[in-house]
Amino acid sequence: xxxxxxxxxxxxxxxxxxxxxxxxxxxxxxxxxxxxxxxxxxxxxxxxxxxxxxxxxxxxxxxxxxxxxxxxxxxxxxxxxxxxxxxxxxxxxxxxxxxxxxxxxxxxxxxxxxxxxxxxxxxxxxxxxxxxxxxxxxxxxxxxxxxxxxxxxxxxxxxxxxxxxxxxxxxxxxxxxxxxxxxxxxxxxxxxxxxxxxxxxxxxxxxxxxxxxxxxxxxxxxxxxxxxxxxxxxxxxxxxxxxxxxxxxxxxxxxxxxxxxxxxxxxxxxxxxxxxxxxxxxxxxxxxxxxxxxxxxxxxxxxxxxxxxxxxxxxxxxxxxxxxxxxxxxxxxxxxxx
Amino acid sequence: xxxxxxxxxxxxxxxxxxxxxxxxxxxxxxxxxxxxxxxxxxxxxxxxxxxxxxxxxxxxxxxxxxxxxxxxxxxxxxxxxxxxxxxxxxxxxxxxxxxxxxxxxxxxxxxxxxxxxxxxxxxxxxxxxxxxxxxxxxxxxxxxxxxxxxxxxxxxxxxxxxxxxxxxxxxxxxxxxxxxxxxxxxxxxxxxxxxxxxxxxxxxxxxxxxxxxxxxxxxxxxxxxxxxxxxxxxxxxxxxxxxxxxxxxxxxxxxxxxxxxxxxxxxxxxxxxxxxxxxxxxxxxxxxxxxxxxxxxxxxxxxxxxxxxxxxxxxxxxxxxxxxxxxxxxxxxxxxxxxxxxxxxxxxxxxxxxxxxxxxxxxxxxxxxxxxxxxxxxxxxxxxxxxxxxxxxxxxxxxxxxxxxxxxxxxxxxxxxxxxxxxxxxxxxxxxxxxxxxxxxxxxxxxxxxxxxxxxxxxxxxxxxxxxxxxxxxxxxxxxxxxxxxxxxxxxxx
Numbered sequence: 001x002x003x004x005x006x007x008x009x010x011x012x013x014x015x016x017x018x019x020x021x022x023x024x025x026x027x028x029x030x031x032x033x034x035x036x037x038x039x040x041x042x043x044x045x046x047x048x049x050x051x052x053x054x055x056x057x058x059x060x061x062x063x064x065x066x067x068x069x070x071x072x073x074x075x076x077x078x079x080x081x082x083x084x085x086x087x088x089x090x091x092x093x094x095x096x097x098x099x100x101x102x103x104x105x106x107x108x109x110x111x112x113x114x115x116x117x118x119x120x121x122x123x124x125x126x127x128x129x130x131x132x133x134x135x136x137x138x139x140x141x142x143x144x145x146x147x148x149x150x151x152x153x154x155x156x157x158x159x160x161x162x163x164x165x166x167x168x169x170x171x172x173x174x175x176x177x178x179x180x181x182x183x184x185x186x187x188x189x190x191x192x193x194x195x196x197x198x199x200x201x202x203x204x205x206x207x208x209x210x211x212x213x214x215x216x217x218x219x220x221x222x223x224x225x226x227x228x229x230x231x232x233x234x235x236x237x238x239x240x241x242x243x244x245x246x247x248x249x250x251x252x253x254x255x256x257x258x259x260x261x262x263x264x265x266x267x268x269x270x271x272x273x274x275x276x277x278x279x280x281x282x283x284x285x286x287x288x289x290x291x292x293x294x295x296x297x298x299x300x301x302x303x304x305x306x307x308x309x310x311x312x313x314x315x316x317x318x319x320x321x322x323x324x325x326x327x328x329x330x331x332x333x334x335x336x337x338x
Numbered sequence: 339x340x341x342x343x344x345x346x347x348x349x350x351x352x353x354x355x356x357x358x359x360x361x362x363x364x365x366x367x368x369x370x371x372x373x374x375x376x377x378x379x380x381x382x383x384x385x386x387x388x389x390x391x392x393x394x395x396x397x398x399x400x401x402x403x404x405x406x407x408x409x410x411x412x413x414x415x416x417x418x419x420x421x422x423x424x425x426x427x428x429x430x431x432x433x434x435x436x437x438x439x440x441x442x443x444x445x446x447x448x449x450x451x452x453x454x455x456x457x458x459x460x461x462x463x464x465x466x467x468x469x470x471x472x473x474x475x476x477x478x479x480x481x482x483x484x485x486x487x488x489x490x491x492x493x494x495x496x497x498x499x500x501x502x503x504x505x506x507x508x509x510x511x512x513x514x515x516x517x518x519x520x521x522x523x524x525x526x527x528x529x530x531x532x533x534x535x536x537x538x539x540x541x542x543x544x545x546x547x548x549x550x551x552x553x554x555x556x557x558x559x560x561x562x563x564x565x566x567x568x569x570x571x572x573x574x575x576x577x578x579x580x581x582x583x584x585x586x587x588x589x590x591x592x593x594x595x596x597x598x599x600x601x602x603x604x605x606x607x608x609x610x611x612x613x614x615x616x617x618x619x620x621x622x623x624x625x626x627x628x629x630x631x632x633x634x635x636x637x638x639x640x641x642x643x644x645x646x647x648x649x650x651x652x653x654x655x656x657x658x659x660x661x662x663x664x665x666x667x668x669x670x671x672x673x674x675x676x677x678x679x680x681x682x683x684x685x686x687x688x689x690x691x692x693x694x695x696x697x698x699x700x701x702x703x704x705x706x707x708x709x710x711x712x713x714x715x716x717x718x719x720x721x722x723x724x725x726x727x728x729x730x731x732x733x734x735x736x737x738x739x740x741x742x743x744x745x746x747x748x749x750x751x752x753x754x755x756x757x758x759x760x761x762x763x764x765x766x767x768x769x770x771x772x773x774x775x776x777x778x779x780x781x782x783x784x785x786x787x788x789x790x791x792x793x794x795x796x797x798x799x800x801x802x803x804x805x806x807x808x809x810x811x812x813x814x815x816x817x818x819x820x821x822x823x824x825x826x827x828x829x830x831x832x
Contacts, residue, residue, distance in 0.1 A: 205685065205689065206692075209685075219667065219675045219676055220676070221658035
């Protein structure tokens with residue numbers, strides 16, 4: 001097709017229609033959250049010579065591992081326009097399944113089984129919110145309760161130990177190269193995989209499209225349900241990895257090991273959505289969001305700041321970052337209260 | 339301010355972070371007049387409406403309502419001053435009854451459903467509407483919803499009602515009913531501000547018409563001065579003859595799509611075919627069955643009958659089936675059904691061909707942008723910014739993007755549903771040219787439209803569908819504006 005002659009004189013507002021905001025506001029929108037993270041990091045480094053050392057950075061990354069994987073997985077689900085509240089318990093289930101299977105089938109096979117079980121959970125979540133028409137919040141709360149029951153039943157309420165002779169398995173969670181933990185290195189590997197899925201494979205693009213306008217996606221011939229289910233399976237897959245490493249790190253599986261990470265993950269995803277001014281969840285933002293939460297926790301611990309103050313700080317940062325971003329991105333009307 | 343003025347606007351300016359959208363509007367609306375507001379998308383109409391309804395506040399200038407200065411800072415303030423608007427998508431609470439919607443905000447302390455329905459019935463009867471007050475609002479037709487919304491504003495004692503493209507989803511007959519209602523409101527002394535792209539409606543209905551261009555008032559015309567050529571020239575600042583276009587006859591011999599006995603719950607057995615390169619126009623009253631053809635052929639509704647493409651039988655149970663077979667739908671409600679507002683222009687137009695843009699199985703940003711730029715250039719999208727989010731583009735350019743989505747998929751059949759609804763005059767011609775070019779390249783096109791101008795300009799053959807049946811089918815040359823109108827209206831009396 002050849003170019004159509006441009007018959008219309010472009011109207012002015014059309015030409016300027018892209019972004020009518022002040023450059024400074026635009027700058028804040030993109031870099032605001034990162035500036036805050038950097039400022040806090042610089043503050044800690046000045047106050048404590050120990051803060052900005054390889055060993056301490058490794059500590060931060062090591063401690064954020066589980067939360068980071070959960071949050072990255074959750075990012076896909078939120079991008080697809082749903083919620084997954086079962087992620088915490090999925091982590092627990094994966095670690096229990098893995099720990100139970102190791103004595104029977106060996107560590108490598110146990111890892112595979114744990115991942116398959118997690119993905120099955122994700123598939124069930126996805127099926128519930130699509131074919132079975134249950135809202136993401138309600139459906140995954142249901143699954144969360146189910147899994148709590150399963151976890152209780154499988155463990156009988158006690159921890160399940162992993163044998164000391166499982167050297168490979170324990171290396172995953174506890175191995176080190178000098179000052180750097182194997183787990184810390186692997187976090188970046190998993191992040192790279194997640195990043196490629198989100199940005200460089202069709203999967204991520206379709207998930208974004210479905211989340212942005214599911215009706216248009218359906219009209220465009222995109223199998224909407226499939227991509228929603230895929231987002232839940234991805235979420236559960238990363239939970240599975242997190243669960244396996246949780247068991248590997250502590251050489252045991254706890255009946256309620258992963259439950260505490262759920263709300264942190266949500267905080268990280270929505271904090272991450274403000275990073276680089278994307279206004280929607282993205283895996284790089286999520287990773288930085290998790291890093292920020294754990295960095296603050298690490299820094300404050302070094303200064304002996306009480307954990308109540310830490311929680312207070314996290315709450316304020318989340319509200320200010322998300323609130324400021326919503327304010328800078330002001331739409332005409334705000335009428336969504338989910 | 340003269341006696342007859344209900345509302346006067348003086349030197350109204352509005353800028354968004356330094357970009358001037360309204361550049362000094364001076365305008366007065368009389369009591370009991372129907373006043374049309376005309377202008378291209380981006381001329382400032384919607385900004386002006388939003389200031390009058392309190393959604394935005396003005397940067398400078400005054401608005402005087404019945405002699406008092408109006409400082410609109412909130413929709414509540416506008417309500418209190420008696421200013422209200424009905425938008426294209428009538429805002430109703432779908433799961434509440436007609437009566438509950440109508441009386442929303444003025445309920446008595448003790449809710450008595452039967453009393454409410456009685457009160458609602460009285461109001462509806464007074465303005466001549468025959469709607470069951472106990473019906474669920476969501477079960478009404480588009481026209482009834484529009485009229486219920488109007489009734490709601492009437493009941494709340496609004497004195498100035500702004501109507502934004504009220505007939506966009508209505509058939510000719512339904513529009514007539516709406517016009518009747520509007521005239522009755524006028525007789526009651528209400529001021530109506532009427533926004534429409536359809537000039538014949540404006541001529542029929544309005545007492546005066548103000549043309550906006552580039553954030554300024556160009557001219558206010560009296561009813562008898564309203565003339566299509568003049569208005570178009572004032573709106574786009576160039577001659578209306580630029581808009582005349584006709585199909586030179588592009589049909590070839592091969593039949594691209596052949597449909598036999600297409601039947602749905604709202605459509606009796608229908609046969610139709612489209613040749614390669616042909617544009618088949620389909621029109622009729624809304625709800626009369628033409629949208630059933632569109633939905634069945636794009637896999638959105640269950641149907642019986644045989645569909646064959648290039649001689650091969652196909653069946654559709656979802657849009658992806660239809661697309662795989664080679665039929666793409668460019669739907670009417672593009673914002674809801676075709677666009678991803680927060681994805682970039684490039685991502686929007688790339689989605690259907692993402693598989694082809696892969697390099698080593700990966701989606702590279704450069705490939706996306708490259709594809710986006712190609713489409714943007716081909717269709718003269720303005721601004722030519724493939725990385726910009728879709729929601730920042732105007733209606734006409736968004737429509738180009740919807741077409742652009744399917745360009746590289748080389749579909750055999752394109753179904754356009756109201757392709758220029760909500761598109762500014764300048765872009766309409768471009769979209770027509772794009773459609774003709776597609777036909778010239780061998781695509782079969784089904785144009786479903788209620789704009790006779792559009793049908794007569796583009797089609798080679800026209801079908802009129804009403805009451806779920808094909809009422810007329812003939813080459814374009816057999817029709818003119820009047821005979822099309824007659825064929826469409828004949829349905830209603832049947």
